[in-house]
Amino acid sequence: MATHICHDNKIKEHFEGSIFWVHVSQEFDNNKLVGKLYEAILKKTSYLRTDQQMVEAISNELNGNKFLLVLDDAWHKNQYDWERFMLYLKSGSPGSRILLTTRDQGVAEAVESTCTYKLAFLSDEDSWNLFQQSLRLAAKGLPSEFVEIGREIIKKCGGVPLAIKILAGVLRNKKTVDAWCALRDSNMWNVDDIEDRVFASLRLSYFHLPDHLKQCFVYCSIFPKGYKIYKHQLIGEWIANGFINPMNEIEQVEDVANDCFDSLLKVHFLQDLEVDEYDEMEICKMHDLVLDLTRQILQGEMVSHSQNATIGNSQKCRYLSLASCNENIEVKLFSKVHAIYISGDNFALNKPIKKRCHVRSIILESMGATNLLLPLIPKFEYLSYFRISHASCRAFPEEISHCWNLQALHVTYCRALTTLPESIGKLKKLRTLELSCLLDLESLPQSIGDCHNLQSFLLRGSGIREIPNSICKIKKLRVLNIMHCRSLRQQWSEFFGTLCNLQSINLAQIEGIHNLFSSFACHKLRTLTLSGTEITRLPQCLTLVSTLEYIDLQNCWGLLELSEGIGNLERLEVLNLKGCSNLGGLPVGIGQLTHLQRLHLFVIGGSSEHARISGLRNLNLLTDNDLEIKIIKYVEDPDDAEKASLKEKSGILNLTLDWSSNGAEGCSDSLEEEPLLDMEKELRVLNGLEPPSQIKKLNIYNYKGKHFSRWMMKQRESSCSDSLLEQIDPPHFTQLTKLVLEQFPNLENLQGLARLPSLNTFVLKGMPNLVELWTSSPALVSGEEGKPCCIDHEQVEHCFPFLSTLVMSDCPKLK
Structure with a gap:
């Protein structure tokens, strides 16, 4: 219900998009809640921010603004704690609202709710x-x-x-x-x-789950309620614990684990899959009731310590979860446990760990500089998966190499970490290395090239200036993900000339990328992400990589052209060109990419080397919601516009048609009157670009015709009578909520504009010759005298019954 409320268009409009969602969960920690509130409102990570900084930023952001805040899944009943937390929200303007969801009536009473709504069960x-x-x-x-x-x-x-x-x-x-x-x-x-x-x-x-999914499912019992689960990390944890067994030598264990993840998602045991806005990785959650089920199934095999309770039997413990625990923990728990999750370091061990343990995976979060377990890691010689996050440690112990079975090492948000041990090269079984948000880390050990089994290397948001060329010795490397490393200055030619097994390359937001693939041997490449880079031309060699399925060039503002022969990429499903504002046109052959599902931008070029707009005809699988077509003025044959078959592409929900490359900024061409023949051609082109009937948002810029499109006008005539409203044409674009028409220098009227029953925003700008704006048909006459009918408010409201925002500017002749 809360989700539906947040997605409602009227709610969005009322709060002007200031709608925020915070998951509270059973553990009420004021500092953590402030961090969650900061991330929800500021859209920035709370990492590196003090509580005072975050409180001030929250207050400044909310000051004078009307907002809706959802506090989801609350359990805490202490009225004083709630009153203290609510102080952070006082700066919002009158009309702000807080929506709290809970399964406990006592929580609603503790927050002194002004209105309590108890959801009924479904019929x-x-x-x-x-x-x-x-x-x-x-x-x-x-x-x-x-x-x-x-x-x-x-x-x-x-x-x-x-x-x-x-x-x-x-x-x-x-x-x-x-x-x-x-x-x-x-x-x-x-x-x-x-x-x-x-x-x-x-x-x-x-x-009724298959057996191989059951153990993957119950493993998730170690996470706290409301925990953000990163897909790539969970997959690594399953592999480390021996849950994933490929059926043959051809299958990659990561691919099998990925299928298991998708299966649990399909049955809703995992839910809310999305891409994290900070590190651009897929995350999901587990419903509290489902998490309770995992622990109920395991019974005594899972021990959970938290602020409020201890659950489980230490005698049979296989899974250990310590969330903000401040108790003494019995060392004997570690003798049989296979997976450990620990958040916070306020606990203590009742005696030193002396025996070697059989732990397979360890997750440490929010640890101080005196991390209790980090020096003990060498004791876990069978350890296969190790993740440490938000810790204050400055270095790893060299003895990490004693973990001879380590397959995955994830180090994230450890700001103080400056070096990795040279002994990392002794981890011969290491398959995954993730280093994320390590701002003080400036170099990597040369020995990393000795990790010959490494298949996935992820480096994000670090101060590293150069990656050792020794990594080129890792012939099994399949995934190279290097993002947001502003200090990195790298010569890439040796990398891509030798790493022949790479299947995924991600260099988002990396500076200094120009001649990227002067030498190229990645003939198994499936995904390539270069978003936000300075690349100017997509290399020709990529058109020979028949395995490519995904190319992301979003916000590559310097990109001028793609490669000839791009039509050879028959498997390509994604070619993300969103934000490539300087692209001069798409190459001939783009229409051969019949598996394409995401494109975002189609630019019509002015030369014979560029694809015509009719190249869109065969792209029937476009399902990316947004499509922007630019420089339509280069369409020479109006019939090509109709051949594009836009109205058949039901996956397009937001469409932008731009006769120039400048959008709402206007066309740089002269606004002088066009020859009549050109005007007619403009109208025929616009008529041919009819959107699909399911369209929700339509933007049209820099159109130079005198008349508007037939598909946006009423098709039948009517006469004035008592049943006038019943005789109007049935609406065509029933889901259209926003219509923007800007920079129409020659348009004179919008007589007979069609009925748009869902329209709530209508924008008209830059129309120097627009004289009339009528919503009813010009054919409506009042009988014998042939005079136009009176247009009353009832008729207008019938055409746009939900219109709430009308913007008109630079229309000097409009009365």
């Missing part, structure tokens, strides 16, 4: 509709016997959306009636309490 029919939506394509044409059984199953869920979606995800892969009947007839449903019924549905879904 049987709404439950069934949600079930069908969650089944997706599987619900179409569902045989009657499946429908009957499905309805019986859904009725047992008690109208709880989470249970319904998870069961639908599991049943999507069950193809027989017997499988559905087995789930329906399970004796786990034999409970009366609604909460027990929900857990029964979740447990049933778990038991």
Whole structure:
């Protein structure tokens, strides 16, 4: 419900986009909440910020602004703690609102809620509709016997959306009636309490998972509630714990683990997949009830210590989770434990660890300079996965090399870290090395080239000036991800001339990239990201890499041209050109990329070497929502515009048509009157560029015709009568919410503009010759005298019933 509220267009408009979301969770930590609030409001990482800095920044950002803040999943009942936290939000203007979600009425009372809304359970029919939506394509044409059984199953869920979606995800892969009947007839449903019924549905879904997914699922029990789970890190943790077993030598273990992740996402055991705005990596979450299920399944095999409670049996412990724990921890816990998660360093061990342990994975977060466990890492000789984050350590112990089985090392947000040990080269099994946000790290050890099994190297936001060329010796390297390293000055030719097994290259925001691929041997490359770089031309050698599926050139402002022969990339699904404002045109052959799903920008060039607009005709898989077509003035044949078949491309929801390359800034051409023939051609071109009927936002810039398009005008005439409103044409663009028309130097009127029932924003700018703006048809006459009908407010409201924002400027003749 809260999500739907935040996505509602009226809500967005009312709060002018100032809508923020903070997950509170069971652990109420004022300092952590301030950090979450800072990140939500400022859209910046809270790393390196003091509490006072963040509080001041929050106050300044909210000052005088109306906002909506969602505090999700709150459990804390201490009224004083809430009052202290709410002080940070006092600077907002009147009309600001805080929406708090909780499963405990006592929390609503503690915050002294002015309005409490208790969500009802879904009705049987709404439950069934949600079930069908969650089944997706599987619900179409569902045989009657499946429908009957499905309805019986859904009725047992008690109208709880989470249970319904998870069961639908599991049943999507069950193809027989017997499988559905087995789930329906399970004796786990034999409970009366609604909460027990929900857990029964979740447990049933778990038991119907394939065995290899069950252990991946319950592993997530070590994370705190509301925890942001990074996909690439979770996959590494599964691999380290031996959960992933490829069926043959051809399969890569990371690819199999990726499939497991996707499977858990499809059944909603993992949810809310998105790209983190700070480090551009995929993250997800686990619902609190689902996390409770993992711990219930493990029972005593999982020990959890937190501020509030200790759960589990130390005798059988396999998973240990210490979140803000300030207790003495028994060393014997480490004798059998396989996976450890620790946040904070206020705990103590009751005695030193002397025996070698069988721990497979360790995650340490928010550790001080006197990190208790870091010196003990060599004791964990079977350790396969190690991640340390937000720690104050300045160096790693050289003894890290004693962890001979280490396969993944992740070091993130450790500002004080200045060096890595030279002994890192002794980690012969290391497959993944991630170094992220290590601002004081200026160099890497040359011995990194001795990690011959390294397959993934991720370096982001560090002060490193040069990467050792010894990395070129790592022939198994598949992923090279180097981003936001402002001090880096690297000669890349040796890298890409020798690393022949690279499948993914990411050099986003790296400066000094010009002649990138003078020597190129990466013939297995699948993804290439150069967003925000200074590249001016996409190298010709890339058109020979038949495996390429993804090229990201977003915000490459210096990019002037792509490579000839780009049509050879038959597997290409993404060619992200968003923000490439100086691109002069797309090469001939772009229309051969029939698998393309994301493009963002189509530029029409002025020479025979450039693709015509009709090149869009075969790009029927575009599903990236946004498409901008620029320099339409170069369209010579109006029939080419119609051949582009924009109206058939239902995946385009936001469309921009620009006759120049300058957008709303206006065309640099003269505004003198155009020859009549050119005016007619302009209109024919615009008529041919009819958007799909599902369009939501439409921007048109620098159009020079005298008349507007036929597809935006009423197609039927009507006469004045008592039933005038009923005789108006049915609306064509029923989902259009925003229409922007700017820099139309010759347009004289907008008579007969079509009915747009969802339009809430209408912008008209830069129309020096616009005289009339009528929303009703000019053919409306008042009978015998042939005079126009009176246009009353009722008619206008019928055309734009939800219009809330009307902007008109630089229209001097408009009355």
